[in-house]
Amino acid sequence: MSRKGRKGILGWIIPITNMERLLYSLHRITGIGLTLYLFIHIYETSMRALGRETWISTSEFLDNPVFHIGLLLVVLAAIFHGANGIRLILQELGLIAPKPTQPVYPYRKYHRERRVYIVTITMLILGIGVAIFALRDFLILLEVLGK
Amino acid sequence: MEERKVIFRLRRYDPETGGYREDRYEIPVYRGMTVLDGLIWIKENLDRTVSYRASCRMGLCGSCGMTVNGRPTLTCETQILSLERDELTIEPLYNMEPVRDLVADFHQFFKNQRAIKPYLIRRDIEEQVEPTREYLQDPEEWNLYIQFAMCITCGLCYSACPTTATNEKYLGPQALANLFRFYIDSRDEGWEERLAIADSEDGVWGCHLATGCSEVCPKGVDPALAIQLLRREILRKSLGKKTRREARPLAPLLPPEEESPYRAFGEAPEFTVEGAEEAAEKFNILHDPRKR
Amino acid sequence: MNGRIRLGIYFSGALLAVLVLIHLSLFSYWFVEGGYYTNMSWEAVSERMNSLLWDAFYLVFLTTVMAHSYIGIRNILFEYITSDGGRRLVTYALALIWISAYIYGLIPIIASAGG
Numbered sequence: 001m002s003r004k005g006r007k008g009i010l011g012w013i014i015p016i017t018n019m020e021r022l023l024y025s026l027h028r029i030t031g032i033g034l035t036l037y038l039f040i041h042i043y044e045t046s047m048r049a050l051g052r053e054t055w056i057s058t059s060e061f062l063d064n065p066v067f068h069i070g071l072l073l074v075v076l077a078a079i080f081h082g083a084n085g086i087r088l089i090l091q092e093l094g095l096i097a098p099k100p101t102q103p104v105y106p107y108r109k110y111h112r113e114r115r116v117y118i119v120t121i122t123m124l125i126l127g128i129g130v131a132i133f134a135l136r137d138f139l140i141l142l143e144v145l146g147k
Numbered sequence: 148m149e150e151r152k153v154i155f156r157l158r159r160y161d162p163e164t165g166g167y168r169e170d171r172y173e174i175p176v177y178r179g180m181t182v183l184d185g186l187i188w189i190k191e192n193l194d195r196t197v198s199y200r201a202s203c204r205m206g207l208c209g210s211c212g213m214t215v216n217g218r219p220t221l222t223c224e225t226q227i228l229s230l231e232r233d234e235l236t237i238e239p240l241y242n243m244e245p246v247r248d249l250v251a252d253f254h255q256f257f258k259n260q261r262a263i264k265p266y267l268i269r270r271d272i273e274e275q276v277e278p279t280r281e282y283l284q285d286p287e288e289w290n291l292y293i294q295f296a297m298c299i300t301c302g303l304c305y306s307a308c309p310t311t312a313t314n315e316k317y318l319g320p321q322a323l324a325n326l327f328r329f330y331i332d333s334r335d336e337g338w339e340e341r342l343a344i345a346d347s348e349d350g351v352w353g354c355h356l357a358t359g360c361s362e363v364c365p366k367g368v369d370p371a372l373a374i375q376l377l378r379r380e381i382l383r384k385s386l387g388k389k390t391r392r393e394a395r396p397l398a399p400l401l402p403p404e405e406e407s408p409y410r411a412f413g414e415a416p417e418f419t420v421e422g423a424e425e426a427a428e429k430f431n432i433l434h435d436p437r438k439r
Numbered sequence: 440m441n442g443r444i445r446l447g448i449y450f451s452g453a454l455l456a457v458l459v460l461i462h463l464s465l466f467s468y469w470f471v472e473g474g475y476y477t478n479m480s481w482e483a484v485s486e487r488m489n490s491l492l493w494d495a496f497y498l499v500f501l502t503t504v505m506a507h508s509y510i511g512i513r514n515i516l517f518e519y520i521t522s523d524g525g526r527r528l529v530t531y532a533l534a535l536i537w538i539s540a541y542i543y544g545l546i547p548i549i550a551s552a553g554g
């Protein structure tokens with residue numbers, strides 16, 4: 001078994017041949033990012049155990065544009081990861097899988113259309129829901145940044 | 148007709164140095180000329196040392212897969228003008244060991260293909276080897292697997308997959324699609340065995356539904372769909388639900404006066420080529436489930 | 440190595456979709472001008488942490504999110520580390536990190552559970 005010729009970690013993001021491939025890359029990147037944030041968040045909230053003073057000084061330390069924007073990114077990442085994750089649950093477990101059929105020429109076009117419909121429809125339904133949510137967060141953060 | 152020129156940039160692997168080297172060739176293009184035609188033209192007119200693998204030139208043998216402009220492509224089926232580029236970058240297939248120039252090594256790929264037991268598994272092996280009757284199958288059952296039986300083992304899906312990019316143990320889209328093809332075949336009885344092969348980190352659970360495989364497949368196999376369906380079967384099995392139905396019984400016996408047509412063929416003719424007998428013997432051992 | 444651990448990521452993921460929505464709406468609501476989110480002030484959090492319902496919520500949330508991220512990261516590493524020994528090492532090393540982080544995360548929940 002050889003790794004020669006294999007793309008390695010780079011292969012997780014290239015070649016981007018289609019939409020789901022891009023979603024896959026983003027899902028993975030946001031997943032790793034969110035895990036890092038999770039650890040920071042756990043550390044941050046554990047400050048509570050040290051008493052009121054520490055908690056307030058931590059809050060004050062975090063109250064600046066850099067962290068607010070960072071938080072917005074985290075929220076967006078979480079929303080994307082969640083929406084795409086629900087699609088993945090439905091698709092990966094074969095819950096919304098189409099029936100296999102005899103391929104029709106031109107094969108590639110036929111199958112791409114079938115797949116793209118499924119992905120677009122699920123992502124749209126999920127997207128509209130979370131977009132409202134994200135928009136509100138965004139407006140609030142804008143307000144914070146405006147101060 | 149006005150002649151168009153297209154530049155082929157070949158990213159050639161050199162086994163002696165273990166590195167890549169890029170060569171540029173300018174070739175005249177006519178309407179309908181495929182990428183493979185371009186490579187043949189280069190070999191005939193410009194540089195005889197260019198190596199690539201190709202055979203049938205009509206999208207049946209699955210030999211000529213290469214990466215064209217960063218996308219795994221069956222070169223004999225892709226027309227140069229349809230790509231609408233003045234420059235094509237051609238590389239060997241990703242995620243396989245390069246052999247020389249544009250040729251990639253399918254060793255691991257076919258090893259995976261063998262690992263999934265790509266043949267009918269029957270409980271009654273005697274009947275399978277010396278058939279007396281037909282296996283029955285109706286068009287509905289045929290429809291369930293025919294899509295996955297279209298595979299020509301060209302390896303494009305393996306090269307487009309992000310999991311194979313790092314995980315050399317992963318079975319890959321092609322092998323899993325083929326596994327499903329036999330799993331769902333109404334004549335097959337090895338479904339327990341097959342699910343056990345698929346149910347591992349390097350089987351269906353290695354897939355993350357990037358569907359690059361289905362996108363690049365030149366035959367509409369949709370390996371990602373096969374993996375999803377396999378997963379559903381595994382899920383159903385672990386929940387204790389019914390999975391695949393039993394194989395259908397054999398065709399009814401013919402009345403004794405009408406001999407089975409399988410018997411009518413008589414003995415095979417004598418071998419006329421030297422060494423053919425041993426080759427046939429080897430082949431039989433390979434394909435006889437009793438000797439496996 | 441059993442790949443079926445991946446099933447855990449689907450179930451925890453479905454649960455997380457709901458929990459994260461609640462968690463996110465927390466810091467967006469109750470926003471009062473001036474400074475950090477007021478529902479994150481010491482008093483507001485104390486009030487929340489004193490209710491058993493919120494404690495239960497955070498406990499479930501923390502457990503799910505830890506399980507989800509553990510399986511996810513393990514899965515990613517398994518794609519790169521393919522030898523059996525390496526995979527065993529990844530499984531245990533990650534478990535160690537995740538369990539310690541889990542205990543660390545439990546501290547504020549437990550500390551405030553008493554009041």
Ligand code: SF4
Nearest residue numbers: 298299301302304364
């Ligand atoms: S599944 Fe499609 S892309 Fe993969 S080897 Fe078969 S024909 Fe080629």
